[in-house]
Structure formats: structure tokens, C-alpha cells
Amino acid sequence: MTGAEFSGVRQPEFDTMAGGHTRAAGRIEQLAESLYGELHGAGLDTAPALRLRELAGRVGKQAEDLRRRQALIREMEQQKISFGTSTTAGSFMEMPDGLDAAQSLLDGTLAARLARAAADGDAKALAGLRKYAGRAADPEFAGVFLRTLGAKGVTELPGTLAAQLRDAAKRGESARMNGLSTQGKQTLRLLSTALAAGTDPENRAYAGDGFLRELIEQGRADHAAGGAKYAGYQAQALIWGAHDGKTPFSATFMRTVGGDAVAYEKEQYRRRWAAATEYHHDAQVSLPDLAGALGLGGLLRSGAGTANPDRKTRSSAVGDLLHARWRPTSTRSPTFSSTTGRSARPTPRPCPTRWRWPPATTPGSRR
Amino acid sequence: MADLDREAMRAVVERIQRLSDEHWWALAPSCRLMEGDAWVGPTGARFGTQVNADQRELRDLLARAVHSARSRLASLPGAS
Numbered sequence: 146m147t148g149a150e151f152s153g154v155r156q157p158e159f160d161t162m163a164g165g166h167t168r169a170a171g172r173i174e175q176l177a178e179s180l181y182g183e184l185h186g187a188g189l190d191t192a193p194a195l196r197l198r199e200l201a202g203r204v205g206k207q208a209e210d211l212r213r214r215q216a217l218i219r220e221m222e223q224q225k226i227s228f229g230t231s232t233t234a235g236s237f238m239e240m241p242d243g244l245d246a247a248q249s250l251l252d253g254t255l256a257a258r259l260a261r262a263a264a265d266g267d268a269k270a271l272a273g274l275r276k277y278a279g280r281a282a283d284p285e286f287a288g289v290f291l292r293t294l295g296a297k298g299v300t301e302l303p304g305t306l307a308a309q310l311r312d313a314a315k316r317g318e319s320a321r322m323n324g325l326s327t328q329g330k331q332t333l334r335l336l337s338t339a340l341a342a343g344t345d346p347e348n349r350a351y352a353g354d355g356f357l358r359e360l361i362e363q364g365r366a367d368h369a370a371g372g373a374k375y376a377g378y379q380a381q382a383l384i385w386g387a388h389d390g391k392t393p394f395s396a397t398f399m400r401t402v403g404g405d406a407v408a409y410e411k412e413q414y415r416r417r418w419a420a421a422t423e424y425h426h427d428a429q430v431s432l433p434d435l436a437g438a439l440g441l442g443g444l445l446r447s448g449a450g451t452a453n454p455d456r457k458t459r460s461s462a463v464g465d466l467l468h469a470r471w472r473p474t475s476t477r478s479p480t481f482s483s484t485t486g487r488s489a490r491p492t493p494r495p496c497p498t499r500w501r502w503p504p505a506t507t508p509g510s511r512r
Numbered sequence: 513m514a515d516l517d518r519e520a521m522r523a524v525v526e527r528i529q530r531l532s533d534e535h536w537w538a539l540a541p542s543c544r545l546m547e548g549d550a551w552v553g554p555t556g557a558r559f560g561t562q563v564n565a566d567q568r569e570l571r572d573l574l575a576r577a578v579h580s581a582r583s584r585l586a587s588l589p590g591a592s
Contacts, residue, residue, distance in 0.1 A: 152553025162545040166563075169538045173570065176535045180528065180577055187516055187524045189580050193573040200569055204539070207559065214551075242553045 152242035154218060163211040170205035177201055210244065217247050226254050246285050252277060253289025256335075260294050263332070264302040266309070266370075271328050278331050281338035284350035291343035291352045296359035299340060301368055303333060304380035308371030333387035340384055344402070345395035357398070361405045376413075378406045382434035518588045525581045532574040539567040 181194035218238060221227075227239070241247040256277040262270035280286045291299065306329040313322040342350035344357055364378040381402075385394065394403070516524065546560035 152556065154551050154556075155549055158545050158548060158550035162542055162550050165541040165545075166539075169542065172535060172538050176531055176538075180531055183524055183528050183531070184577060184580070187521065187581065187584065189577075189584060193577040193580075197570070197573050200566060200573070204566060207563065210559075237552075242555045244555075 151239065153237045153239040154214070156236050156238060159218070160215060163208070163215040166204065166211055167208040170201055170208045173197060173204055174201035213244055214247070217244070217251060221251055224251070224255060226251060249280075249283050249285030250289050252280055253286045254293050256280065256286070257290045257293030257298070260290070260302055261298045264298050264305050266305055271332065274332055274335065275328065278335055281335045284342055284348055287339040287342040287350035288352060290339050291350070291356065296356060296363045299336060299360070299384070300363040300377040300380050301370065302336065303383040304368050304370045304375055306332065307380065307383065308373050311373065312371050330387070333383055336384045337387035338393065341393035341395070341398070344398040346397050347395070357401045360402050364402065364406060365409055376409070378409055379434050382406075386434065518585070518590070521581070521585045521588055525578070525585050528577050528581045532578050536571060536574060539563060539570055543567055
């Protein structure tokens with residue numbers, strides 16, 4: 146009737162069982178107490194009553210598990226989250242076998258929905274994401290989160306954050322700016338942790354080679370938020386940089402997405418070089434990430450000690466990824482191709498190893 | 513405490529028997545629902561096995577308590 150891999154519950158039977166088992170635990174507990182009184186009062190061996198008390202404890206724990214699963218099922222039903230197909234055998238609801246995995250699936254899906262809404266500018270959704278800050282380290286959560294949000298959402302969320310911050314700065318709304326800066330950093334950290342796990346073929350969260358390809362597509366694609374146009378890589382770079390100093394990204398990620406970002410930066414540079422001699426003094430300037438391009442300073446950077454919007458910093462999209470650092474300097478224009486910087490800007494950026502595609506590992510091969 | 517008379521002990525036996533009767537089926541609904549696939553999958557299967565074992569243990573303990581009370585009653589001098 147059901148395959149070996151199928152895990153799920155039949156409703157309303159499961160609900161009935163969760164309630165019945167909970168009552169049974171309570172009744173056995175009472176029984177143990179009453180029986181102890183009788184046995185002890187009659188001078189009989191009380192061992193059966195003591196063992197019944199232990200049994201009541203076990204049944205109570207089982208009932209607790211059933212209720213936790215039941216609560217998850219209810220929330221999944223409410224949120225209209227379905228995991229796979231239901232079988233033909235009746236009103237089965239499929240769900241992960243383990244409670245933790247089920248919880249991760251639920252949380253990952255809900256967090257991805259919030260992230261998608263936040264990428265569309267929903268401030269409440271952005272605030273709601275905070276709840277999931279600590280979940281990104283869980284591979285099950287990270288995998289579901291990334292697959293549900295998609296490479297487009299991953300790319301556009303930082304873009305929207307940057308655009309909103311710039312908007313707040315332009316209007317001089319400092320309270321909103323501070324809030325956005327804090328939430329933005331938390332969100333970028335969440336994205337960074339999840340993305341690093343989900344793009345590492347050795348991690349259980351690995352979202353697949355296809356996801357890496359989509360990141361590249363989205364990285365090269367033009368996006369727009371709040372009137373600012375940007376290249377996807379500029380937004381993704383904010384995620385790459387959102388860590389404590391040691392990049393969490395895998396060698397595979399570096400080789401594929403990172404390698405393509407380097408190639409893309411070179412292409413952009415050649416285009417600018419050919420198009421406008423006025424930038425000749427800036428010959429070695431790299432593609433800035435969005436915080437740099439929009440003049441947001443440290444407002445979206447985890448490592449930056451200050452969130453001072455007057456302190457304009459410039460950050461290379463690629464440099465952050467490859468070297469986990471950025472170079473403070475001055476820039477004003479919200480387009481990445483313009484700068485007021487002087488020519489004396491050393492940019493010792495070693496050329497990364499050649500990008501190879503597809504990655505050496507294929508999904509499933511190392512899982 | 514151990515020197516209950518026969519009448520008092522008979523009452524104890526009756527109360528323990530009633531406790532046993534009242535709780536004999538306490539886990540039966542869960543066992544029945546699990547047989548009906550209320551919850552399938554590896555974890556569900558483990559639960560099903562466990563709840564059946566728990567039911568056996570429950571009944572075994574109830575039977576032991578009843579048996580020990582009845583044995584005590586039988587061992588008392590048959591005064592009446």
C-alpha cells in the first residue's frame with residue numbers, strides 16, 4: 146500500500162490517537178498511584194505499581210511526541226505546505242519521518258516565503274525573518290529555504306535591502322535606516338550561512354548543480370529595486386561578505402559562481418574600458434558590491450564596526466568573496482561604473498583558478 | 513498493615529481487580545489505530561511496536577497485582 150520510504154499520517158485517525166494517548170498516559174499515572182496505595186496498604190509487593198509509574202512516564206513522552214507532530218501537521222495544513230504526493234490509499238498526509246526534519250521543512254518553507262516577500266519590499270516579512278536567524282545552520286532548513294526561495298530570491302533580497310536603505314538615507318529617516326541596517330545584516334547572515342551550506346556538495350543542504358547554475362544566471366542578470374539597477378552579482382556579493390572573516394563558501398562554490406563572477410567582472414571592465422575613456426584613471430577598479438555602489442558604507446556589512454552612512458566605503462563584489470575583505474575608499478555614484486577615486490589604488494587581485502563547468506561533483510554522488 | 517482480616521483483604525482484592533478492569537484497555541485505542549496505519553514510516557513503525565509492548569507490560573503488571581492480592585487472600589485463615 147505504501148512504499149518503504151513513505152512517511153505520513155492518516156487523518157483524522159492520527160489526531161484521535163494523539164488525544165487518546167495523552168489521556169491514557171494520565172490514566173496510567175493515576176492507576177499507578179492508586180495501585181501503590183492498595184498494595185502498600187495490604188503489605189503486598191509494590192513493584193507492579195512502581196513499574197506502572199515508569200510506564201506512565203514513557204507513554205507520556207510518546208504522547209508529547211504525538212502532540213508535537215500533530216501541531217506540525219496542523220501548521221502545515223494551515224500554511225498549505227504539502228510534502229510530496231499523497232498516496233491513493235486514502236487521506237494520508239505525507240511528512241518527513243523525523244520530527245526535527247519535519248520542523249525544518251516547515252520552518253524553511255515559511256522563512257523562504259517571508260524572504261521572497263521581503264525581496265518584494267514587505268517590511269513586515271523582513272522583520273519576521275528574524276525569527277529564523279538561528280535556523281540557518283541546520284542543513285535541512287537551509288536546503289528547503291534555498292530551494293523554495295530560489296536563486297532569484299536569493300539575489301534580489303539583498304538588492305531590495307540595499308535599495309531600501311538608500312531610500313531611507315535619501316529621506317533622512319535615521320530610525321528606519323538603523324532598523325533596516327540591523328535587519329539587513331541579520332538577513333544577510335542568514336542568507337550567507339544557508340547559501341554556503343546549500344552550495345557545498347558535501348553538505349546535506351546541497352541544493353544541486355542546477356542551483357549553482359541559476360545563481361550564475363541571476364548573478365549575470367540585470368535586476369532593479371527602488372529605481373536602482375544592478376547586476377545580480379553585486380547583490381550576491383553582499384551575501385558572500387556576510388561572515389565573520391573566514392568565508393564559509395565551499396571550493397565548488399568558489400570555482401563555479403565565484404569563478405564566473407570574476408569572469409563577469411572582467412567582461413564588465415573591458416566594456417567600460419572600451420566605452421568610456423573618462424574612466425581610464427580607474428582602470429583597475431573592480432565591480433563594487435551594492436553597498437559600495439549605493440554608498441551605504443557599513444550599513445549592510447557584518448564586519449564593519451560602524452553603521453555610519455557618511456563613511457562611504459567601496460567594496461569589490463569579487464574581492465569580498467575571494468579575500469573576505471574590502472577596501473574603504475570613496476565613491477558617490479549609485480552606478481558601479483562611476484567613481485571619484487584616484488588612480489593610486491592598488492588592487493592586487495590574483496586571478497583565480499580557471500572556472501570549470503559543470504562542477505566535478507554531481508548531486509547525490511557524495512551524499 | 514499485613515494483618516488485614518479476611519474481609520478487608522477481600523475488599524482490597526476487589527478494588528485492585530476493578531483498577532485492573534478499568535485500565536486493561538487503556539492502550540488499546542492507540543494499538544488499534546496503529547494497526548489501521550494512523551501513522552506510517554520508520555518512526556511510526558517503531559512507535560507501533562513500542563505501544564504494543566507497552567500494552568503487554570501494562571496487562572502483565574495489572575495481572576501480577578491482582579494475582580498477588582488473591583494469593584494473599586487465599587493464604588489467610590478461612591474464618592467465615
